[in-house]
Amino acid sequence: MAEVLVLIGHIEGQIRKPGLELLTLARELGTPVAVCAGPGLDAEVIRTLARYGAHRVHLVESGELEDHPVGWVQVLADLAATAPQAVLLESTPEGREIAARLAVRLGSGVLTDAVDVRPGPEGPVVTQWAFAAGYEVTARVVTGVPVIAVKPNAVAPVPLAEEIEPEISRSGLDLDEASLRTHVVSRAVRHSTGRPQLTEAEVVVSGGRGLGGADHFELVERLADALGGAVGASRAAVDAGWYPHTHQVGQTGVTVSPQLYVALGISGAIQHRAGMQTSKTIVAVNKDREAPIFDLADHGVVGDLFSVVPQLLDEIARRRR
């Protein structure tokens, strides 16, 4: 079977869940090759990649990709010379900018925001959602090596039943002028808040303008903790500086698709819905019966969140005693 190149993002050897999701999808398409670079890639990391399906782990021995991420285009273009079945990357800012540039360099078609990738008689079949997840689109790349960027959390990562011993290959890297000209001058890695990652969480509790201030986000956090969830926010709340931008849910933030989404003081504008309306169960608390969020909510409470949420928290605590 033809190889499938999978770009693995990691932080100092910590493989994140989206990389394992990509390997899980890649296994169905062909023989996965995990491509990675950077410090911390020890035997344990390689074992993890193999456990999720990497038959080969390709290590790029260059410290320069950290500072010149466009260099990944060069790495993947070189590896793609063997005509793999596809190149899979994460549909994140970092992944998409590489996918775009790679597709031009390879003369390939590219699809982003994939929520599923399946093998088909004429190559990988990609599922995407369009117009605020109102439509489901299936598409294929018909020219060149398919370059496919997959949304985090599209599938659950599943380890292989049996252990495999991966082949290891290595290459150096001589960055070309085009790659060198984009510099990362500093990078502040986000540290875990102790709560689940927004895109990976089973439960997301989000707060909007109805929270009325940064201090009140504590209420959102308390409910998130009571339900074992992550904290999200609307753009209005983020713009007001009440919560960090990295927690913004929606069109220009992250897309979440948890089992449970709780919207507190959020009206449910189309751009917010674009990021959460595929959630399994949606719950909303809002003072305004006419708020569009109630069109999506499986259970809505029309009321003041400052009385409803504390009562809910007390009741959850009481039931758990």
Place this chain on the structure above:
Amino acid sequence: MRIVVCVKHVPDMASDPGFTADHRVDRDGVQGRLSELDEHAVEQALRVLDAAPDTHLTYLTVGPAAAAEALRRALAMGGHAAVHVSDDAIAGSDAPATALVLAAALRRLEPDLVLCAMASTDGGTSLVPAMLAEHLALPQLTFAAELTVEPGTATVRIRRDGSRATEELRATLPAVVSVTDRTGEARYPSFKGIMAAKKKPLETWNLADLGVPADQVGAGAARTVVDAITARPPRTAGTALPDEGEGGLRLADFLSGQKFV
């Protein structure tokens, strides 16, 4: 310094856009507009212009006749001139073909800085900016939450919130930059701006003007095909109960029933 902002005319999301039978975005009968995200790119260009009045600012779009409206809207916000690339052969182009045409136009315009938005609000692939950078062999600073342009030293810096880290990136001009809605509120065109926009030069170019062969663009050259589009069943609203003092308790009941508590 010369800046070109790439702007796109898109269906207004508020008018509930859909698709045609041949899997294209349905642009008939829906209100079109300058993509709201592109307004942020226009705003960033105008801020450079405000600080350095010798800046020359051009808008560029690729699209059908109606796309000129997006250029007029941008010109009403400020700036000097606009170029509309329009040709029947472009219809149905995918991101690589659109980028090919935009890149050909940019080669003629020779900007120091190409500004785009992080995504168009209709297709929303975020592919075009990096594709332009590849075609033009330029550095790319994408998904900027904050942008600093220093014409004196010909440098551009951005801060972006990536999936793992917040990064600061730098490049020497010329460069391609894409901006998010975090970069700052876009200004509204003033009445004076709207009137002035009508007199600003707006050129229309076709593929022959750019030397782009027609068989490299349009639906026939698309490197991806859509096999099917189906409307997802709309979510049905559940119950929304007024809180009469026990809203939190009822919510706890619901969450328990669903095994979340």
